[in-house]
């Protein structure tokens with residue numbers, strides 16, 4: 072649609088995340104990136120106390136994840152745990168939640184994704200409890216296109232192998248999902264993509280909730296969404312870096328190894 076032509080131009084020109092004027096971020100280890108991701112997503116509303124897991128598969132097949140004992144807004148790079156593809160802790164005294172099973176199944180089933188995230192978020196969690204999918208009412212709700220499945224096979228916590236395998240298969244090739252009476256799931260090929268999906272899911276969920284509460288509004292025309300959602304491929308330009316800088320400013324210790 073014409074109203075978004077200016078945005079498309081910006082996106083095409085700005086896919087390289089460094090303008091060459093200043094360093095957007097210091098060098099970050101993989102563990103530092105996962106720790107920052109936890110802090111950033113906590114701020115987006117993925118903040119149910121110590122619940123929730125981020126897993127990031129590395130090139131050697133091992134997986135980085137957050138420890139069970141710590142909240143997403145307190146952990147540092149040094150707290151991030153390396154586990155094997157089967158879930159064995161390789162380098163930490165921290166524990167990993169037994170609910171990591173769904174993540175391991177998804178990593179095994181889907182070589183196209185390297186990041187899996189789950190929590191009981193503030194805004195998308197409301198829609199998961201209502202058993203409804205939020206509409207898209209504005210541009211910032213449309214950075215990620217495609218179906219938002221509502222997964223309604225929830226039968227308890229995800230710590231049983233058969234149940235997690237069934238859930239992983241049912242999710243198919245979805246990029247995200249609402250889990251009925253439970254929470255949300257987002258996957259991505261890398262942290263940048265998963266981060267934009269989390270931001271978009273929460274923004275869209277909050278906007279739709281508020282619009283409906285205020286009496287309703289007009290949904291964004293379907294024809295506008297494919298152009299706006301080009302950002303989904305690599306994350307919105309500069310966004311991951313800006314939100315990471317915010318967390319480093321807020322607490323430089325997040326980078327402590």
Ligand SMILES: [Zn+2]
Nearest residue numbers: 190191253254
């Ligand atoms: Zn959960």
